[in-house]
Amino acid sequence: MTAHLLTELTIFILAVFVGFEVISKVPTTLHTPLMSATNAIHGIVLVGALLIAGASDQPLNNIVAFVLVVLASLNVFGGYTVTERMLQMFRPKAPAKPPADGAR
Amino acid sequence: MNVVAQQLASPVDVAYLVTGILFIVGLRYLSSPKTARLGNRISALGMLIAIVATLTQGLTNWIVIGAALVVGAAVGIVSAQRVKMTAMPQMVAIFNGAGGGAAALVAAGELLRFGGTVPSYDVAFTSVLSAVIGALSFAGSIIAFLKLQEVMTGRPITYPGQQVVNALLLLAILVSWGLVVAGVPPVLEWFWIALGCSLVLGVLFVLPIGGADMPVVISLLNSFTGLAAASTGFVLGNNVLIISGALVGASGTLLTVLMGRAMNRSITNVLFGAFGAVKTGTGGGGAKGGQNVRSVNPDDVAAMLAYANEVIVVPGYGMAVAQAQHSIRELADQLEKKGVEVKYAIHPVAGRMPGHMNVLLAEANVPYTALYDMDDINPEFERADVALVVGANDVTNPAAREDKTSPIYGMPILNVDKAQNVVVLKRSMASGFAGIDNPLYDDAKTVMLFGDAKKSIDGVVAGVKAL
Numbered sequence: 018m019t020a021h022l023l024t025e026l027t028i029f030i031l032a033v034f035v036g037f038e039v040i041s042k043v044p045t046t047l048h049t050p051l052m053s054a055t056n057a058i059h060g061i062v063l064v065g066a067l068l069i070a071g072a073s074d075q076p077l078n079n080i081v082a083f084v085l086v087v088l089a090s091l092n093v094f095g096g097y098t099v100t101e102r103m104l105q106m107f108r109p110k111a112p113a114k115p116p117a118d119g120a121r
Numbered sequence: 122m123n124v125v126a127q128q129l130a131s132p133v134d135v136a137y138l139v140t141g142i143l144f145i146v147g148l149r150y151l152s153s154p155k156t157a158r159l160g161n162r163i164s165a166l167g168m169l170i171a172i173v174a175t176l177t178q179g180l181t182n183w184i185v186i187g188a189a190l191v192v193g194a195a196v197g198i199v200s201a202q203r204v205k206m207t208a209m210p211q212m213v214a215i216f217n218g219a220g221g222g223a224a225a226l227v228a229a230g231e232l233l234r235f236g237g238t239v240p241s242y243d244v245a246f247t248s249v250l251s252a253v254i255g256a257l258s259f260a261g262s263i264i265a266f267l268k269l270q271e272v273m274t275g276r277p278i279t280y281p282g283q284q285v286v287n288a289l290l291l292l293a294i295l296v297s298w299g300l301v302v303a304g305v306p307p308v309l310e311w312f313w314i315a316l317g318c319s320l321v322l323g324v325l326f327v328l329p330i331g332g333a334d335m336p337v338v339i340s341l342l343n344s345f346t347g348l349a350a351a352s353t354g355f356v357l358g359n360n361v362l363i364i365s366g367a368l369v370g371a372s373g374t375l376l377t378v379l380m381g382r383a384m385n386r387s388i389t390n391v392l393f394g395a396f397g398a399v400k401t402g403t404g405g406g407g408a409k410g411g412q413n414v415r416s417v418n419p420d421d422v423a424a425m426l427a428y429a430n431e432v433i434v435v436p437g438y439g440m441a442v443a444q445a446q447h448s449i450r451e452l453a454d455q456l457e458k459k460g461v462e463v464k465y466a467i468h469p470v471a472g473r474m475p476g477h478m479n480v481l482l483a484e485a486n487v488p489y490t491a492l493y494d495m496d497d498i499n500p501e502f503e504r505a506d507v508a509l510v511v512g513a514n515d516v517t518n519p520a521a522r523e524d525k526t527s528p529i530y531g532m533p534i535l536n537v538d539k540a541q542n543v544v545v546l547k548r549s550m551a552s553g554f555a556g557i558d559n560p561l562y563d564d565a566k567t568v569m570l571f572g573d574a575k576k577s578i579d580g581v582v583a584g585v586k587a588l
Binding site for chain 1: 137140141144145147148149151152153154157158160161162164165168171172175176178180181182183185186188189190192193194196197198200201202204206209212213215216217219220222223224226227229230231233234241243339340343346347349350351353354355356357358359360361362363364365366367368369370371372373375376379467469474475476477479480483484486489492494
C-alpha cells in the first residue's frame with residue numbers, strides 16, 4: 018500500500034464517521050429529503066466525469082464522454098431540484114394554520 | 122519529508138476542501154425542518170464551487186462537455202420540476218441510477234486512457250470497484266424505477282436457481298476483477314466482463330424484491346452510488362469525491378439499517394427473502410378474509426368522524442397512489458372546525474421511500490407538528506375515537522403482533538386496532554404488497570370504505586360539510 022493510498026483511506030474512513038454522526042441527527046420526518054439530498058451530493062461524480070471527459074492527454078471517445086457527463090449532470094441538477102421542491106413543502110405550523118382556524 | 126508534501130496546494134484543491142466542508146454543514150442543517158432548505162442550498166453551493174473549480178483545469182473536449190452539461194441540466198431540472206410528488210421515489214431512483222452509471226463510466230474512462238495496461242494495483246483495484254458498484258446501482262435503480270412506476274409488477278419475481286445464478290455472476294465478477302488487478306491481458310476485456318456481469322447482477326438482485334421493500338432498496342442503492350463515487354475518488358486521486366462519496370455511503374447505509382429495524386427484519390431478509398412471493402400459511406386467503414367485513418358508505422364515515430373527539434389518520438401507499446393527501450387535509454380542516462382533534466400516525470416504512478408520507482402530507486400543507494412517529498402515537502390509539510386508515514395495510518396488520526405463523530410476525534405496527542373504531546379505505550379486498558391477510562378487516566369495530574382513496578375522502582368531506 019502506498020503512503021498516498023493510506024492518506025486517502027484515512028480521509029475516507031473519517032468522512033464515513035462524520036457521515037454517520039451528521040445523519041443520525043436527522044429526524045424521520047426528513048428522511049425522504051435527506052435521501053434526496055445525499056442523492057444529489059453523490060452527483061459530485063460529475064467532477065470525475067468532467068476530468069475524464071476533458072482529459073487533455075488522451076481524449077475519450079466523444080460519445081462515451083457525452084453520455085458520461087449527461088448522466089452525472091442529470092444526477093446533480095435533478096437531485097438538487099427535487100430536494101428543493103420537497104423541502105419547499107416543509108413549513109412550520111404558523112403559515113399552515115390560518116385555513117384551519119379562519120372562517121371560511 | 123517527501124517532496125510531495127512540500128508542494129503548495131493548488132487553488133482547485135482548496136476549492137474541493139471548501140466543497141467537502143459545505144456538504145457536511147449542509148447535511149447538518151438537514152436535521153431540522155426549519156433549516157433544511159438552507160442546508161440543501163449550502164450543499165448546492167458546494168457542488169457549484171467544485172464544478173467551477175474543475176472546469177478551470179485545462180480541460181479539452183469543450184464542445185462535447187458543454188453540450189452534455191446543458192442536456193443533463195435541462196433534462197434533470199425540467200423532469201424534477203414536473204414530476205408529481207407521488208412519483209418522487211422513482212425520480213430519486215432514476216437520478217441515483219444516473220450517478221451510478223456515471224461512476225462506472227468514469228472508471229472505464231480512466232482505464233481506457235491507460236490503453237489496457239494496469240497503471241498501478243491501487244488504480245486497477247478501485248477502478249473495477251467503481252465499475253462494479255456503479256453498474257449494480259445503475260441497473261438496480263432502473264429496475265426499482267420500473268417497479269415503482271408500475272411498468273413492471275411490484276410483486277417479487279422469483280425463479281428456481283436464483284441464488285445459484287447470482288452466486289455464479291458474483292464469482293465471475295470476482296475472478297475478472299482479480300485478473301484486472303493482476304494485469305493479466307487482455308485487461309480491458311476482463312474489465313468489461315466485470316462491468317457487464319455487475320449490470321446483470323444489478324437487475325437480478327432487485328427483481329425478486331417486492332414493491333413494499335423498495336424504500337430499503339432505494340436507500341441501499343443510494344449508498345452504493347455514494348461508495349462508487351468515493352471509489353472513483355481513489356481512482357482519480359481526488360479528495361472531494363472520496364469525502365462526498367463516503368458521506369453518502371454512510372448516510373445510505375444508516376437509513377437502510379434504520380428501515381430494516383423499523384420492520385424488525387434483517388437487511389439480508391429484505392434483499393434475499395423475496396418477501397411476499399410465498400403464499401401465506403394462514404388458511405386459504407380469500408375464504409378467510411371477507412367473512413365479517415362490513416362495508417359502509419362515505420356518509421356513515423362522515424358522521425362517525427364528525428362526532429369524534431380525536432381522529433388518527435394512518436396514511437399508506439394507497440394515499441400516494443390516489444393522490445388523496447389534499448383531500449385528507451381538507452377533511453382534517455372540516456373536522457377541526459367541528460372541534461375534532463386530528464393527528465397523523467406515520468409508520469417508518471409506510472409508502473415507497475423513508476418518510477414518503479411526511480413529504481406528501483407536507484405537500485398538502487399539513488403542519489409537520491401534527492405528524493407522529495410510530496412510538497409516539499401508539500399509546501394514543503386507545504384514546505382515539507376513530508382510526509382512519511387510508512390505503513395502508515401491512516403496517517396496521519395485528520397479525521404482526523399476535524400471529525406467530527404470519528410472515529410479518531414481529532414487525533412493529535401501528536396499533537390501529539386499539540382505537541374505538543377503525544375505518545379502512547381500500548381499493549378492494551386484495552391483500553397488501555406483502556400478500557398477507559389482514560385480520561383487522563374482520564374485526565367487529567372495523568368498517569371498510571371501498572374505492573379510490575381520493576374519491577372516498579371527497580365523499581366523506583361532502584358528508585361532513587352537510588352535517
